[in-house]
Amino acid sequence: MSTIPAAGPTASPSLKKPRRKLDAVSIVSFITLIVTTFLMLLPLFFMVSTSLKSKKELLKFPPTFLPESWQWSNYKEIFETLNFGQMYGNSLLIGVLTVVGTLISSSLAAYGFARYRGKGSNMWFMLMLSTMMLPYPAIMIPQFILFSKLNWLDTFLPLIVPSFFGSAYNIFLLRQFFATLPEELFDAGRIDGCTELRMWRQIALPLSGPALATVAIFAFIYSWNDLLTPVLYLSSSDKFTLPVGMSSFTSSRFRIPPWHLLMVASVLAMLPIVTLFAIAQKRFVEGIVLTGIK
DSSP: OOOOOOSSTTSOGGGSOOOOOOOHHHHHHHHHHHHHHHHHHHHHHHHHHHTTSOHHHHTOSSOOSSOSSOOTTHHHHHHHHSOHHHHHHHHHHHHHHHHHHHHHHHHHHHHHHHHOOOTTHHHHHHHHHHGGGSOHHHHHHHHHHHHHHTTOTTSSHHHHGGGGGOOHHHHHHHHHHHTTSOHHHHHHHHHTTOOHHHHIIIIITTTOHHHHHHHHHHHHHHHHHOOHHHHHHOOSGGGOOHHHHHHGGGSTTSSSOOHHHHHHHHHHHHHHHHHHHHHSHHHHHHHHHHHTOO
């Protein structure tokens, strides 16, 4: 009767995984990464910790690292102090529509610049890129006059409609990606009788997931954090967005700014961006790599 050799110490040395040798450079790099990660997460930790402290504890010096008594009621109080839910919904609505408008308009313009080669196409592309050098204050006044004549003041339209006309940065980013798609795919589409609009929708867009995800994340973050445009065009409190509402915490309305509520608002405002990045992280990293964004 044969015996089965015991596993573990009696196993053949050739089956053992080779151990990685840790040199001094690896150890120093590892420690540096840990320290850097700790320093990067420290403000986030204090933001969450402060959001769970009481008003009395906020005035203590030196500040406490963890709350002495966890004030979970702060998260309920912010919805009672301000019209926080309405502001949150307004920001979400504007952010989603801005992403939709940006993806449609920028991808259409980028497809045209990437797939068509004609006389003066490079000149028009460079002219479009030159608009990136225009600072927003240079177009702020004429844009405000235009929207006031259209009776769009105190509405969401000035915050949403411009995104449906594309932006130079997003067009440039998508154009770089569309230019890498094989021309044979579009030749095959033309042979099958596809129109250019159908090739944009059924060939270019399905193959451009990473670039589209990158543009969507950038557009949503810009819209979500935008403070200047809502301040310019919105005057009714029921139309305020989240940045406008959060800025009111430091206004004269409060004799002492309620920092614990401001930190609660910051934590809640961070959630959509973190969720969006977690969902599209893989696509976002691929888009950064493929389009060469630095």
